[in-house]
Amino acid sequence: MKYITEFRNKEIVSRLADYITSISKKYVRFMEVCGGHTMAIQKFGIPSLLPDNIELLSGPGCPVCVTSNLFIDRAVAYSRLDNVIITSFGDLIRIPGSTSSLDREKANGRDIRMVYSILDALNIARKNPDKKVIFLGIGFETTAPTSAVAILNANAENLENFYLYSSHKIMPPAMEALIDEGVELNGYIAPGHVSTITGSGIYKAIPEKFGLGCVISGFEPVDILQSIYMLVKQYETNSPKVEIQYKRVVIPEGNVKAQEMMNEVFELHDDWWRGLGVLKNSGFALKEKYKRFDAEKMLSVDVEETIEPEGCICGEILKGIKKPSDCKLFNKACSPANPVGACMVSNEGACHAYYRYNK
């Protein structure tokens, strides 16, 4: 319990909030780009502890939210094939595609199973040799290594009925694209678990090229407040750099073994992000030598024409240009029970978190 109680200690939290208030003079906007941070910030009520001149924005850090409608439409098309089992993280199942969603397909009798890890999907493939088992691979450098492990295992076992449909993405291109697009930001609360894998080097360009601070943060209230403190300090003293607050987990070089596995299995390609469009070298695709596990290459399907929901501003919300409450659908046509856009579905989505904790 140490990592829970100590990092949620009220006195330390209140002292940190005081420190922040005492050194923060200028108006600042910091963005978190990890859904876990979005969730924690809202759940613990962190904005209520900060002075008015500090604004926190949620960026494109929720894996489900940045995924394209096309991805869902294609997954729906796969689910309609005969002898197919779709395996997926829970959030993805409720995301509306152009005309259907996986939970609707499930209600219509398609075999769609929620798993906690791709390794569960691998087990399902082993137990069902006469079915094609497709895992919908979403997430950043946090979930990509487990997908890499699964592919390496499937390869070693010569498993012939296991496929990955990869929408894995990497974070730095999105962080840079946001600044390029002119989103007003004064620093990044950088993702703790992505950095556990990648190390801190991937953010180098943020201070060097763009002059913005970048603090890799843990997920507890004390972590987040300390990270905000570090960012404020960098900003007030005009000394942007990459710093690690989450030192009990993140080391500068990252998890080398996991990196090697990702490099073995994946190569970078240009990928589409909701709100940001196509970003160069921002997604992970399976390398040619693992193509027999690549759902896109091995299983052909007719995918319906993609329709983007009207009026939904998920894209601008993901860029931090607008807040969920700016959307005319928010809490009217779009709610967690009847989501229009992806940001309302996932627990980690900005709209969902805002709806649940702030409405």
Next chain:
Amino acid sequence: MNKNSEKVILLGHGSGGKLSHDLIRDIFVKHFSNKILSEQTDSACLPGADEGIAFTTDSYVIDPIFFPGGNIGKLSVCGTVNDLAVSGAKPQYLSASFIIEEGFSITDLEKIVSSMAEESHKAGVIIVTGDTKVVNKGKCDKLFINTAGVGYLPRENYSISTGQKIKPGDKIIVSGSVGDHGVAILSARENMSFSVNIKSDCASLNKMIQSVLSISSGIHFMRDATRGGLATVLCELSETRGLGIEANEENIPVKSSVQSACEIFGYDPLYMANEGKIIMIVDSLDVDKVLDKLQHNTFGKKASVIGEITEKHPGKVILKTAIGGTRIVDMLTGEQLPRIC
């Protein structure tokens, strides 16, 4: 999504959250419409000349059917007994109906039925009628049980289930640690590769509730915090009665093992199911003696005052977080989903 596509039942409609509420309102209450049903209380309250009758029913489809701390049979008795008891009634008679999948083990059936008998005995109720159906393999998952129950409802308790007497300043008590049942079920599921030493809190609480009602006339509302957990009860209450609620996270009892399991999966214990915990809204003048009475009962040792009814922000539940921040508590839409990373 295509607006013309036909709507179908999704799993979320059975989760006890917003989707379930909409379904009940838009389909069942709409068609069955009557004064008693529209109260939407845990038990229907049927007024009588001297005392009334409370009447309730519930179906149990839990997976797995055996779990740490109980099984589907025990649960089917406790659940119905508690639904009667929180309405202020003294549970008396139960019915039990079984829908059994072809091929189900008779040994397991007997284990389940004997634990129903044992739990009924503990709760002081008798099972007086029932029904059995067997369906083809694959047409139901092992065993589904429905129980219905009736109990005597003293006149002075009529207002408990609707909470008519709730007023600003009333205190909110939870009878013990929250989330135990939800985590116990989670850990018992085959595809979960973690084990925690948590038992379901599944228990009949009617005797504890009666002991409290016998010493206080200041119990303004009770509900058992089952599906959807503590948060859902508070949200329903504030929404339906337009009450302001302030709760203090620090005072909400959560076992450390439950907290840890929830941290790992990204679940919030406030939304985890309980099967042996009640929420009471109590007149502030009576709160100390009620708390004392609860804490002297086996099932209420960890009872705690977690908040109060306020005049401020009607219709909203505000939580003072453990770190001193504030946030809104809202009803869950569907099932809680585990975190991705």
